[in-house]
Amino acid sequence: MSTVKLKNLVKSYGDVTVVQGINLEVKAKEFVVLVGPSGCGKSTTLRMLAGLEEISGGEVSISDRVINDVAPKDRDVAMVFQNYALYPHLTVAENIAFGLRIRKVPKDEIRKIVADVAETLELTPLLERRPADLSGGQRQRVAMGRAIVRHPKVFLFDEPLSNLDAKLRTQMRAEIKQLHKRLGVTSVYVTHDQVEAMTLADRIVVMSAGKIEQVGTPMELFNSPANTFVATFIGSPPMNLIEATAEVSDAGCYALFEGQRCLLPTLSQLSDGEEIIIGIRPEYIEIEPVADATAIDVKIDLVETLGSEALLHCKFLDKPFVIKVETHGQLTHLENLNKLYFRQNAITVFDKKTTNAMIASDKK
Ligand SMILES: Nc1ncnc2c1ncn2[C@@H]1O[C@H](COP(=O)(O)OP(=O)(O)O)[C@@H](O)[C@H]1O
Ligand SMILES: [Mg+2]
Secondary structure (H helix, E strand, O other): OOOEEEEEEEEEEOOEEEEEEEEEEEOOOOEEEEEOOOOOOHHHHHHHHHOOOOOOEEEEEEOOEEOOOOOHHHOOEEEEOOOOOOOOOOOHHHHHHHHHHHOOOOHHHHHHHHHHHHHHOOOHHHOOOOHHHOOHHHHHHHHHHHHHOOOOOEEEEEOOOOOOOHHHHHHHHHHHHHHHHHHOOEEEEEEOOHHHHHHHOOEEEEEEOOEEEEEEOHHHHHHOOOEHHHHHHOOOOOOEEEEEEEEEEOOEEEEEEOOEEEEOOOOOOOOOOOEEEEEEOHHHEEOOOOOOEEEEEOOOOEEEEOOOEEEEEEEEOOEEEEEEEEOOOOOOOHHHOOEEEEEHHHEEEEEOOOOEEEOOHHHO
């Protein structure tokens, strides 16, 4: 099984650098998702890996072999695109077989491989149809079939589900995940959708403006974001952020904001009077008193019902603040809440100047 390594990878168009020295190691069989806002350089990075874009600097290796100068067709990678890129005049079977025919695989063998893949992807009844007569989900499956038959060392996906409606996207997401479990092919998957990243990835790479912000498992990014960008990009609704001033004494570390005083994790890097940002996830806020939690005065402006859950909206320092709670079928009491409880270890403290998270020394 193959590994992928990006070393100081750079892409420039003229004097604009859009990928700014990316370092990443994808392990054998790993499913890594590159996620970030539109224009941050995800597709460019993937296309350099596939050989579809010239590399301006650095190295791309597959299984420890540098492939910068290897032609795309010799890299042994298969790419699935957002727009499927199927041949409209060919049938499903011919589309899936295309790469095999080019490589002069014997006809009988091709027929068997196509039949197997069609079975796996539930495309058997559709083999004689043309792409125009397929639904979006079926077309995407054909595109994956075409990638699978080549037995590539690495699968590359560029927003393969973005053209599908929400329900189909969820279904195809599960199919891709199962396929990866079954085939175990090292995969690099690009999306702007953090939910897709969270559900599919073994590890997520969060990018912004051509740089990597953080690499980690979905839960690492959710619970220990490296900075405020990751804190607000991963999770929905995003992590709440409040600007505050630190109060540090022998009694412990506190955050002061809007006349309130909130107990923080004990952080040796924090100094008295420092400007900080405290972050707390909507899911990690308590509405009943618990141990090690500070009571915070609040006025709820709006309750949004999602069924089993509700979002409570309020403001701190004129910035929106959201709490996610389970309703247990009861809503009436929620808009009258006047206290929230911030547990000490549910709070992340960020340096306001650098926006980087401060990590407790026992967590290092
Ligand atoms: N051929 C090109 N010439 C100039 N700039 C480009 C070209 N292709 C992409 N870019 C720029 O590179 C940046 C990254 O693009 P891209 O990798 O497609 O982003 P993403 O896939 O994350 O949305 C964008 O600012 C885009 O405008
Ligand atoms: Mg893109």
